[in-house]
Structures are given as C-alpha cells and as structure tokens.
Amino acid sequence: MGKFNSEINVKEWEQLSWYEMLSKLGLKSFNWRGMKTWDEIMELYTFPPKSKILMIGCGVGKSAFYLAEKFDLNVTGIDLAEKSIQIAKETAREKNLEEKVKFQISDAHDLLFNENEFDGVFTEYMAYFLDHPKAFKEFYRVLKPNGHVVFNELMLKPDISEKKLNKIIEAGDSFEEIAGFKLNIPFTSDYKNWCTEFKFEDIKLSPVKNKTNIRDMLELSGGVKNLFKIMRIMLCLYRKSSIIKKKFKIQSKVKWVVFQNRSTAKYIKPTICIARKGD
Numbered sequence: 001m002g003k004f005n006s007e008i009n010v011k012e013w014e015q016l017s018w019y020e021m022l023s024k025l026g027l028k029s030f031n032w033r034g035m036k037t038w039d040e041i042m043e044l045y046t047f048p049p050k051s052k053i054l055m056i057g058c059g060v061g062k063s064a065f066y067l068a069e070k071f072d073l074n075v076t077g078i079d080l081a082e083k084s085i086q087i088a089k090e091t092a093r094e095k096n097l098e099e100k101v102k103f104q105i106s107d108a109h110d111l112l113f114n115e116n117e118f119d120g121v122f123t124e125y126m127a128y129f130l131d132h133p134k135a136f137k138e139f140y141r142v143l144k145p146n147g148h149v150v151f152n153e154l155m156l157k158p159d160i161s162e163k164k165l166n167k168i169i170e171a172g173d174s175f176e177e178i179a180g181f182k183l184n185i186p187f188t189s190d191y192k193n194w195c196t197e198f199k200f201e202d203i204k205l206s207p208v209k210n211k212t213n214i215r216d217m218l219e220l221s222g223g224v225k226n227l228f229k230i231m232r233i234m235l236c237l238y239r240k241s242s243i244i245k246k247k248f249k250i251q252s253k254v255k256w257v258v259f260q261n262r263s264t265a266k267y268i269k270p271t272i273c274i275a276r277k278g279d
C-alpha cells in the first residue's frame with residue numbers, strides 16, 4: 001500500500017476536471033440501470049442497422065460501444081472531458097471499432113456537425129447539465145428529417161413538495177463547485193414541453209424498467225479487480241489531497257439527496273423520452 005501510494009501523482013489528479021478524474025479512475029459508466037436500458041429504448045423505437053447516432057456526453061464510451069456492437073449502429077460520441085475522450089478513443093482502437101465508433105471533444109450547445117446529419121441524437125445521464133433550449137435547438141438542427149432524439153435520463157416526478165424540491169435544487173447547485181456545472185434535474189413534463197416547443201413529434205415517455213443489480217454495477221466499475229483499484233486510489237487521494245477530499249465530500253452529499261435518501265430520491269426516476277423530428 002505504501003509503494004502504491006507513493007506512485008500516485010496527486011498534483012496530476014488535482015488538475016483533472018471532475019469527470020476526467022472519474023474516467024481516469026476507471027469508471028466505465030454513470031448509468032447504474034445498466035446497458036439493458038438501451039434494449040428497452042430499441043423496443044420503443046428500433047433504429048435500423050447502420051443508423052448514424054450522435055451520443056452526447058458519452059464519457060469513456062461504454063454505451064457507444066454497446067450500441068455499435070449489439071445493434072450495429074454507427075456512433076459518434078462527444079464530450080467536454082478530454083481525458084474521457086482520450087480513453088474512449090484508445091478503447092475503440094483496442095476493440096478494432098475505430099471505423100464504427102468515433103469520438104471527439106465537442107459541446108452539446110454548439111455541435112460541430114452539419115444540419116440533417118444524424119438518424120438519432122442520444123443523451124445518457126447528462127442532460128441535467130444542459131441549457132435545454134440551446135441544446136434542443138442544436139439536437140433538432142443536426143437530426144435528419146424523421147430522425148429521433150432519445151433522452152435516457154433522470155427526471156423528476158410531479159407530486160413533489162416545494163421543500164423537497166428545494167433540497168434537490170440546493171444539492172444540484174452545490175455540484176457546480178466540483179464539476180463546473182449545476183445538476184439541474186428537469187421534470188418529466190419539462191421534456192414533453194421542450195420537445196413540443198422545438199417541433200418534435202410522436203413524443204413518448206417511459207420509466208426505465210431495468211432495475212439496478214450488482215452484476216451491472218460491477219461491470220460499470222470495470223469488474224471486481226478494477227473496483228478495488230478504484231477504491232484504493234480514491235482512499236489515497238482522499239488522504240493526500242484536501243482539494244479532492246472536498247470534491248468527494250460534496251459528491252457524497254449530492255448522492256445522498258439524489259440517490260440514497262428515500263424522502264427525496266423517490267421523486268427522481270430514470271426515464272426515457274423519445275421524440276421524432278418531423279419530415
């Protein structure tokens with residue numbers, strides 16, 4: 001453990017943004033409901049093989065690879081986090097999927113793509129960071145006529161009291177200090193309203209059915225061995241860096257409100273929203 005600790009360059013870790021740090025740690029995905037959620041989505045609307053998909057906020061590309069390998073989709077993943085994109089590109093090379101799955105650094109609000117380029121624009125556990133009207137405008141622009149937007153996201157249920165909603169908003173605001181953006185979870189009805197406002201049609205909303213299970217969670221952490229490695233590095237960084245310690249503390253408070261404390265977490269549900277751009 002002593003040798004292991006001395007091998008960790010704390011300064012290097014401190015310079016990474018929050019999501020870069022988590023990607024470097026070896027986390028594969030933040031979608032704790034697992035990859036099977038994409039199977040549910042394909043049941044709601046089946047994208048034909050070779051469809052061109054833009055995956056927004058792709059992280060290290062776990063879902064992009066799943067969609068390419070299981071459904072033969074051609075996926076371009078974009079993210080702001082350089083380290084995550086670097087890891088995603090390395091994985092594409094290792095998997096020999098560089099032709100089918102591409103990655104680049106790009107901002108969801110200002111997409112570096114032409115109009116009418118994609119059959120699908122997907123988001124996964126990231127749309128709570130967006131300036132929604134700006135992003136919806138961009139998603140609409142890059143979609144082909146009859147293309148589909150898919151949000152695989154956390155959404156708020158409507159029957160929440162003001163007090164509990166304020167707790168969630170407060171926790172979400174504090175996330176800005178670690179990630180650089182507030183975590184602002186919209187209501188299910190917000191997605192419906194934005195889709196309507198931006199002229200999307202055939203809007204479908206569906207709660208995610210697949211439940212969180214240990215096997216999926218281990219896979220998302222890269223397996224048991226990797227999970228232990230992640231925990232050891234985290235512990236070391238926690239001890240050695242007050243900057244990173246503070247980030248972990250804020251993150252665990254947010255996690256408590258959003259995922260663990262039933263009194264608030266029960267109002268936050270993984271939900272799918274799919275809508276079609278008209279022809």
Ligand SMILES: C[S@@+](CC[C@H](N)C(=O)[O-])C[C@H]1O[C@@H](n2cnc3c(N)ncnc32)[C@H](O)[C@@H]1O
Pocket residue numbers: 019028029030031056057058059060062078079080081084106107108109123124125126129130181
């Ligand atoms: C919670 S992670 C989810 C990553 C991945 N979709 C998953 O489910 O594992 C959110 C990701 O969104 C990215 N992100 C946040 N704002 C973004 C933006 N405006 N444009 C592109 N990516 C963004 C972050 O860098 C981060 O990788």
